[in-house]
Amino acid sequence: MSESNEALEYINEMARTRGYVLPYHKRMAEADMDALKAANNLVKAVYTDQRRLTKQMKELIFITSLTVLRASHGQIASHIKVGLDVGLTKEEILEAIEIMLPECGVVTFQHGFEVWADVCGVKGIEPTVAVHDDSK
Known part of the structure; x- marks a missing residue:
């Protein structure tokens, strides 16, 4: 070969x-x-x-640890997709990411949340009143 x-x-x-x-x-x-x-x-x-932890538990651990480490979008997204494939709900994955808020802060949470939102197709709700756009 x-x-x-x-x-x-x-x-x-x-x-x-x-x-x-x-x-x-x-x-x-x-x-x-x-x-x-x-x-x-x-x-x-x-x-x-397969050892003691379920595939679902391992994926939640991976998703949160990669988010804390500020891994690439693609790396976090791949584990979110696998998590969904092994039976986790998008809400369970979001809850795991939200656990990081008190210990790791908003910036770390936002990093994981943005990947989660992209993978799960969450677009957001746009305000109907005028706002200053700080995204640029």
Whole structure:
């Protein structure tokens, strides 16, 4: 089997197991399969292999910890999508993100909330009175 076929098969298996593949996984598969396999084995041991925590609990932990770390939009979104796929409701995910407010503050909460709103299709309600637009 060629290296590129092995890498593709490995990435496909990661996608089947995790429900997502991040951009760095794809690049590592091409650049350094040994390192990717070592990192993935750690993830298998603590995340994808079934142990004591349910898949739903693990996804909530991932979503909140990635939000606290201010991870990329795509990384948080991938775990929100997996969370929804494994049976979490969008309200349960939002509640987990809201738990961060007292300990981590509004800025951290907003980071996770914006990703959640994008993934869940929450558009927001626009005021009908004139307001100053600070988003620019």
